[in-house]
Amino acid sequence: MGPILSAVVAMGGLGLVLSAALGVAAKVFYVYVDPKIGEVADVLPGANCGGCGYAGCTDCAAAMVAGEAAPNACKAGGDSVTQAVAAVLGVSAEAAERDIAKIFCRGAHGVAERKFIYKGITDCRAAALVSGGDKTCTYGCLGLGTCVASCPFGALQMGDDGLPIVNEKLCTGCGTCVTACPRGIPKLVKESQKAATLCSSHDLGKVVKAICSVGCIGCGKCKKACPEKAVTVVKFLSVVDPEKCNGCGKCFEKCPTGIIQSLVA
Amino acid sequence: MGDYLLFMLSAIVINNILLIKFLGVCPFIGVSSSMDSAIGMSAACIFVNVLASSLCWMVQSFVLEPLGLEYIQTLAFIVVIASLVQLVEIVLQKVAPPLYSALGIYLPLITTNCMIFGVAVLNIREERGFIDTVVYAVSTAVGFSMALILLAGIRERFAIARIPKVMQGFPAGLITAGMMGLSFYGLVGLA
Numbered sequence: 001m002g003p004i005l006s007a008v009v010a011m012g013g014l015g016l017v018l019s020a021a022l023g024v025a026a027k028v029f030y031v032y033v034d035p036k037i038g039e040v041a042d043v044l045p046g047a048n049c050g051g052c053g054y055a056g057c058t059d060c061a062a063a064m065v066a067g068e069a070a071p072n073a074c075k076a077g078g079d080s081v082t083q084a085v086a087a088v089l090g091v092s093a094e095a096a097e098r099d100i101a102k103i104f105c106r107g108a109h110g111v112a113e114r115k116f117i118y119k120g121i122t123d124c125r126a127a128a129l130v131s132g133g134d135k136t137c138t139y140g141c142l143g144l145g146t147c148v149a150s151c152p153f154g155a156l157q158m159g160d161d162g163l164p165i166v167n168e169k170l171c172t173g174c175g176t177c178v179t180a181c182p183r184g185i186p187k188l189v190k191e192s193q194k195a196a197t198l199c200s201s202h203d204l205g206k207v208v209k210a211i212c213s214v215g216c217i218g219c220g221k222c223k224k225a226c227p228e229k230a231v232t233v234v235k236f237l238s239v240v241d242p243e244k245c246n247g248c249g250k251c252f253e254k255c256p257t258g259i260i261q262s263l264v265a
Numbered sequence: 266m267g268d269y270l271l272f273m274l275s276a277i278v279i280n281n282i283l284l285i286k287f288l289g290v291c292p293f294i295g296v297s298s299s300m301d302s303a304i305g306m307s308a309a310c311i312f313v314n315v316l317a318s319s320l321c322w323m324v325q326s327f328v329l330e331p332l333g334l335e336y337i338q339t340l341a342f343i344v345v346i347a348s349l350v351q352l353v354e355i356v357l358q359k360v361a362p363p364l365y366s367a368l369g370i371y372l373p374l375i376t377t378n379c380m381i382f383g384v385a386v387l388n389i390r391e392e393r394g395f396i397d398t399v400v401y402a403v404s405t406a407v408g409f410s411m412a413l414i415l416l417a418g419i420r421e422r423f424a425i426a427r428i429p430k431v432m433q434g435f436p437a438g439l440i441t442a443g444m445m446g447l448s449f450y451g452l453v454g455l456a
Contacts, residue, residue, distance in 0.1 A: 006332050014328065014341055018348040025352050029359035126425045 036065045036088060043084040044074055047152045051075040051174030064089065075099060076153070076172035099173030099188040101155075101166050104200045105141035106259060108161035112140050112212040128182040136211040139201040141185045150180035189263070194247030195240050197222070197260045202235040216259045222251035231260075269400060276404035282380050283412040284442075284449040289380030293413055294438055296371065303417035307410030309371040311403065313353060314381055317346050318402035321385035322395060342385050350376045380409055412449075416442060 041061035052073045054060040063069035064085060071085040078098060118127050118134035124146040127133050133142050143162035155170035156177060164177075164186070177186040185200055197216050201208050205217030218236030225231075230244035231251060238260060251260050282288050289310075296306045321342050329335055354372050357365040365372075375381060384405050388398045419441055428437050 003333075007334055007337055010328060010332055010334050011337060011340060011344075014324070014344060018344060022348055022351055022355070025355045029355050031358050031362075121425055121427055123425055 034065050037062050039088045040064050040085055043081060043088060045077050045081065047076060047174075049076050049152050049172075049174040049176050051172070051176070076174045078172065098191040099175075100168050100171045100191055101173065101175075101177055101186045102189050102196060102198065102263065103141065103164055103166060103185055104187050104196075104198050105139075105163065105185045106198050106214045107135065107137060107140040107212045108159075108163050109143075111161075111214055112137055125180075125182045133183075137201055137203070137208070137215065139183060139199075139203065140212065140215075142183065147177035147181050147186055150176050152176055156186075190242055193240070193242040194245050194264055195249070195251065195260060195262055197238045197240060199237065199259045202237050204236055208236075214257050214259050217257060219256060221254040221256065222260050225250045225254040272397075273400060273404040276401055277408040277411065278449070279452045279455050281408045281412055281449050282384065282405040283409055284446040285453070286383070287446075288383035289378050289409055290442075292374065292378055293409075293416065293442060294435065296374075297413055297416040297420050297438065300414070300417045300421055302371070303413045306371045306374070307406075307413055309375055310378065310380070310409055311406040313350060313372070313375045314384060314406040314409075315399060315402045316353065317349055317381045318385050318388055318398050319395070320349055321345055322388055322393075322398045325389050338386070338389065342382055346381055346385070347376050380405065412445065416445065 037058070038061075041058045044057040044061060046057050048056040050056070052060045052069065052075060054063055054069070054073075057074075060069060060073060064071060064073060071089060071091060072082040074081050074085070075098075077085075113136040114134050115136045116131075116134050118130060120126055120130060122144050124133075124142040124144045127142045127144055132138050135142060141163055143158070143164075145156075145158045145164065147164055148156040148158050152174065153170050153172050155167045155172070156164050157167065159165045166186075173188055175188055178184065178188060183200065189196060199214070199216035201212070201215050203211075203215075205219060208215035208217045216237050218233050218238065220233045220238070222238050223231045223233055226245075227248065227250065228244045228246055230241045230246075232239050232241070240260070247262065247264060249262060252258070252262060276282075280286060283290065283293050292306055292310075296302045324341055324345055325335075325338065329338060329341060334341075350373065354365070357372070384402055388401060393401060416438070420438055423433075423437060432440075
């Protein structure tokens with residue numbers, strides 16, 4: 001009876017001491033967690049896309065409750081989520097304007113030249129490592145669909161011409177494709193932006209002309225044509241300022257390669 | 266001092282807890298798919314391993330041995346480790362919130378890491394003193410971290426490697442782990 005008793009007493013005592021320590025610690029080191037964080041996290045999409053800049057939806061919810069992030073911080077959720085978050089927090093929400101991804105390359109098959117035939121792994125990040133990718137243009141879309149695979153909302157698909165197509169209804173502007181692309185071809189633009197130069201090449205005009213029939217050659221005709229002074233040319237690539245552009249379309253007529261285009265369908 | 270250096274080197278590299286002793290294989294495969302989580306897990310493991318080994322050594326020396334209850338060591342250590350992990354989690358959340366959020370989910374996961382328990386038992390079996398116990402706990406945990414981070418570095422590259430479909434994920438991870446074990450086995454002759 002002795003050994004059994006001492007074992008029971010020792011284990012019981014050990015358990016008692018440890019659980020007492022846990023109980024005391026739970027009281028002494030009690031941390032108040034705002035129940036609102038859970039409620040806000042419930043109305044967020046839960047895709048953990050990271051578009052808001054936080055580690056995940058729960059992190060974003062904590063920041064929203066703490067007032068560090070606005071109720072419209074969730075780009076992926078859009079207006080309905082903003083309203084739901086605002087309802088939980090009891091504040092009024094201004095709807096944020098939606099960002100959507102645009103593909104800043106028009107160098108489809110047959111339009112942009114290729115310097116060799118790539119038969120490696122079907123992933124742009126891998127292709128970009130093989131002597132700078134198979135496309136002669138070092139800024140152009142490699143067309144293997146890394147952005148398509150990365151999109152958490154299924155808003156991207158690969159077109160027959162070797163360029164990804166954005167489904168604007170599904171795109172939430174989370175920016176996952178922007179970071180997935182080794183070349184930064186998809187870029188986020190405001191939904192209201194009216195025109196953009198859909199090219200990413202900073203090559204000299206002469207170089208672009210030789211390798212791609214639609215690339216921006218940085219001639220600056222669009223800049224001269226724009227009555228609103230919304231177009232600038234930065235390192236041989238024209239850039240449209242969405243704040244100033246009113247979508248008049250004068251630059252579209254002047255562009256020799258037709259790469260500066262209307263974004264309004 | 267030279268003795269300790271050899272002792273630590275042996276625990277970190279030559280008798281690596283993961284690759285030679287095969288303890289803690291579950292997190293080795295489970296959290297080695299990305300570098301960030303591997304580093305988080307490593308930090309949490311070093312922290313808990315030292316605490317758990319010291320506490321288990323105390324329980325063994327001051328409770329179990331005087332009462333002649335060495336045979337319930339397993340039971341006692343599991344209770345100690347499980348509550349210790351809980352305790353550490355509660356305390357960290359209050360005292361060091363940045364550390365708590367950095368270690369995140371890995372802290373509770375350690376409860377089921379057999380390396381922690383294994384090291385505690387090994388210390389008793391080898392009849393080590395308290396200082397030796399702490400040094401051994403630090404060294405094994407560093408060895409664990411090293412192996413985990415190495416494997417994570419390799420497995421991150423799997424993302425763009427062409428691996429046959431049947432081998433993707435865990436099979437390739439296990440084979441890689443096996444090869445790492447073999448290559449570390451070559452160091453056994455050193456000590």
